[in-house]
């Protein structure tokens with residue numbers, strides 16, 4: 196695996212590969228890699244001749260400075276995992292490479308995506324996400340961008356950003372990889388104590404419970420039950436929401452746009468998110 200630290204170097208390297216008609220898959224990450232990230236690398240490898248991963252803990256997307264400070268950094272094991280997975284290139288920039296002095300900040304018109312769910316609880320977060328992903332995509336000119344469904348709203352936001360900025364890149368959304376007990380893999384899981392880790396299964400369990408009850412119970416009932424289940428395990432619930440697959444409010448009678456359940460809750464300042472498609476949209 197070739198490691199690049201300078202934006203111009205990886206950009207120029209990729210330019211020669213594009214001239215040779217190589218197809219390039221890109222997996223942006225913030226490091227502290229786990230099997231969820233690696234599943235994206237495998238997806239990219241299966242469909243492209245070159246796979247690029249980036250590791251950059253983006254300061255502009257953290258609305259909570261403590262979360263940024265405590266974000267785990269495990270660069271050596273990250274590199275080993277990427278080597279083992281057969282990743283071709285790693286972009287490991289400094290903050291100055293991503294945000295040089297002449298960097299021009301823009302405002303992305305994300306509409307309702309910015310004010311609901313994560314947007315409501317993390318003001319400015321998605322502007323920061325768009326800022327870094329657009330910058331990365333300008334440096335790493337790729338054919339396919341790979342994101343995880345684990346961050347469902349982020350996928351919708353990036354899809355919107357790609358269309359707002361007329362970027363020529365295909366988006367592939369890959370399924371959430373889970374621990375054996377169902378907890379969605381996340382870099383933040385390693386901050387949980389043994390007891391918190393055990394209790395964290397409640398997030399997955401409540402999603403499964405909602406899935407099993409969606410056809411026979413009211414939306415209000417299943418949301419109330421999920422809130423109760425999660426709070427009983429000592430987690431503070433930011434939201435348990437059911438929306439359609441485009442994150443619009445549910446129509447009362449017609450669920451042809453599908454139903455997704457999304458949860459955010461935290462314990463001891465460790466905030467976990469997860470989601471599950473309860474009903475698939477009618478194609």
Ligand code: AMP
Pocket residue numbers: 223224225226230231232234235341342343344345346369370371372373379380381382
């Ligand atoms: P992060 O390093 O948390 O910014 O995540 C980088 C990418 O990996 C994002 O597209 C995430 O959605 C994806 N990702 C994180 N956790 C998982 C998971 N458990 N399964 C699949 N993809 C994931």
